[in-house]
Amino acid sequence: MAEAGGDDGRCVRLSADRAQALLADVDTLLFDCDGVLWRGETAGPGAPEALTALRARGKRLGFVTNNSSKTREAYAEKLKRLGFGGPAGPGAGLEVFRTAYCAALYLRQRLEGGGVPAKAYVLGSQALAAELEAVGIASVGVGPEPLQGAGPGDWLAEPLEPGVGAVVVGFDPHFSYAKLTKAVRYLQQPGCLLVGTNMDNRLPLEGGSYIAGTGCLVRAVEMAAQRQAEIIGKPSRFIFDCVAKEFGLNPDRTVMVGDRLDTDILLGVTCGLKTILTLTGVSSLEDVKGNQQSDCSSRNKMVPDFYVDSIADLIPALED
Amino acid sequence: MAEAGGDDGRCVRLSADRAQALLADVDTLLFDCDGVLWRGETAGPGAPEALTALRARGKRLGFVTNNSSKTREAYAEKLKRLGFGGPAGPGAGLEVFRTAYCAALYLRQRLEGGGVPAKAYVLGSQALAAELEAVGIASVGVGPEPLQGAGPGDWLAEPLEPGVGAVVVGFDPHFSYAKLTKAVRYLQQPGCLLVGTNMDNRLPLEGGSYIAGTGCLVRAVEMAAQRQAEIIGKPSRFIFDCVAKEFGLNPDRTVMVGDRLDTDILLGVTCGLKTILTLTGVSSLEDVKGNQQSDCSSRNKMVPDFYVDSIADLIPALED
Structure with a gap:
């Protein structure tokens, strides 16, 4: 599965051209954090740069995580510490949607x-x-x-x-x-x-x-x-409804980026968002293939529109 | 469902006549304890008498329980204390098969x-x-x-x-x-x-x-x-294999008596035993009916051969 995914035209590698076209139609990107932006205390290579470039292009970013053991503010502080930017002061936690x-x-x-x-x-x-x-x-x-x-x-x-x-x-x-x-x-x-x-x-x-x-x-x-x-958490749609209400989101112009088919990608599909799987975390292209070929409709749903090796793959599409 | 159960001839009320015929073909009766013999520290009405009569007729008794928080000996002591008899001394626990x-x-x-x-x-x-x-x-x-x-x-x-x-x-x-x-x-x-x-x-x-x-x-x-x-425990057949080995059991001449369709009765059916449901515990005749009418083969199996209101119903069949 080198370039495109299965026969159904989904799970296509997000080339720079495709990414440029996609991002032109998108206002908001929602990111899972662990396995996408970082692992433990280490940011993924190029991940902070990708987010900085997205912010520079005026994209709104949201962070949607199933982690329940930190407050919004503590999470925002970690985003900042690892170089992902975001608002400071009393509104520091506003981009973070936690369960x-x-x-x-x-x-x-x-x-x-x-x-x-x-x-x-x-x-x-x-x-x-x-x-x-x-x-x-x-x-x-x-x-x-x-x-x-x-x-x-x-x-x-x-x-x-x-x-x-x-x-x-x-x-x-x-x-x-x-x-x-x-x-x-x-x-x-x-x-x-x-x-x-x-x-x-x-x-x-x-x-x-x-x-x-x-x-x-x-x-x-x-x-x-x-x-x-x-x-409450992914893949339940309640967490997205919560983000959508606070951000006033249009699902058609929103992307969900995640590393898990059964939470991040399923949430995106359920809520009518565009979806990008990054291969830096839990799920692999083999997993996608298994879902595409399954005769079970609940598995067929867990297939992303696009995939990237890591979110650093977005950077070329954001350069002038 | 007054006299017989569903259309398949199973789950028949065990009348005194039927019980007499059944017991003539049986050497061993295996009992679940809680909900069959007792609840907490109270023996079921007539239950000790039924077991005493079975012992007097030379039937071998075994007690098969999923409870794992007492030793065999402590369990045997409870059987004795509540009037269910059984061996004393160093072999006191021999009738008890616990997980x-x-x-x-x-x-x-x-x-x-x-x-x-x-x-x-x-x-x-x-x-x-x-x-x-x-x-x-x-x-x-x-x-x-x-x-x-x-x-x-x-x-x-x-x-x-x-x-x-x-x-x-x-x-x-x-x-x-x-x-x-x-x-x-x-x-x-x-x-x-x-x-x-x-x-x-x-x-x-x-x-x-x-x-x-x-x-x-x-x-x-x-x-x-x-x-x-x-x-290990019911309905896994390992616990029965364990009893069968120690008692040298013939499944054809063995009855499993229990109050739960999904553990006791399923174990009996799986292992080729005769089965009696007692209505003093968890499962009801409604539950049996649901299993009989289900289009799911795993539920169809959870139907007993016979049922009794309580094991005291066995007593008339044991009187001369």
Whole structure:
């Protein structure tokens, strides 16, 4: 698969000419970060230059990530530190759309007018709790929660906080059986929502290593509660709706750039965006081929319009 | 569905006459415990009497449970305490087939001759570790494991025990993200097995309450490791093979009695046993009907030969 992808005219290599034509029709580019812009603390070669050139051409940039363990501001600070630019000062986080922030917006919508004070049981980080509090949702449960007592009777006798209207599951390094038990008890209460920030199975780190992702924790809660969580992150369209509302986006004039077919590219296809796969992360051209040749319609959808070896391939199209 | 079940002649009410005919052709009855013999610490009405009558008729009894948090002996003691009889003394546990015991036998088979000292990382109880040690498999990891350090780098730098050839997931009230991380790291080592004692999503308690079951923990590990666990418990046939070997069973002359279509009855059908559903637990006749009418072959299999309101219904067939 050297030049073009499969027989269906999709997954075409984005040459400088094609990139120029594409960018002429585009106002906004949304980027996944890890595996696209950087790995761990190292920016991809040419990636900062590509973004600088896009900004110089007046393109609006947005960063859409399933990571829930940093605030928008901390993320914006990392973008700056690694050379990707962006606004400074009080509006520093405005280009960053993270699941924690969008989960907070979603919960505010769902919980408001419910007559009860908005409160969530959070299996997640302090940053997730902070995003919730910023929109007026109190949180309980962040941090370690030791197992109390000797057996199931004691675990079920642990007091619950009154007024919890949602269980929110994000990346939680303090996840434990005790927390799982408590989450399930809240979920037995009438009307209690179950929201997961994302379903990523792994969080990739530098050097090819990885740790368990939020999806593993969401799945454990779902299985115990016998309920399906509402997922905020990619490929759920909620995170795009959130960006579209804040930016006033026209999907026709928007590109999604990512390294994963099952999150970034699927999100783009679902929301009617143009899509570019970069081969610097999780998915390969072999994966694309598998999806194109599959007889399964859900896999057929996970095919990008274009691919690049890395986003540095955009630079020639941006030079005069 | 008063007398008989669906159109296929299965799921027939086990009248005294039918029970007499059935029991004449049967040497061994295998029972699930929770929801069949008892709930929590309360024996079902007539259940001890039914088992006493079966023993008096010379039937061999076996108890097959997915519970992994007690030893065989502790289980036998509970059977005695609630009036279900059974052997005493050193052979007290011989009628009890639990996933912990069968997991130990399975691992001994798989790990022996591997050239490495048999050692397992156990997400489970002290009882599970004890069953493993009884067959010569050392275990590490039982009990609480606090999260060390501030972030992923520290978590991945935690030392691993040498020689771990399997990760075994059972019911673990000390399950945590730290343990999940460690399990995934062991599973990245070549040849490391992943074994789950069972896939039950919930552990039912008295009064209709429940806690999260082992399946939730197995699923989290599977998702992070991107591997499927080998499951020991019902409906996997390994647990029956284990009973059949120890008892020298003829499947044709064996009955499986249980309250769950998706574990007990499916196990019986898969292994060629006769099957009786008791309506004192999880599954209902409505569930049976749904399976009979489904166009899905995996659901069609989950239909018992017979059903009873409770196992006390067997008593009239056992009176002279």
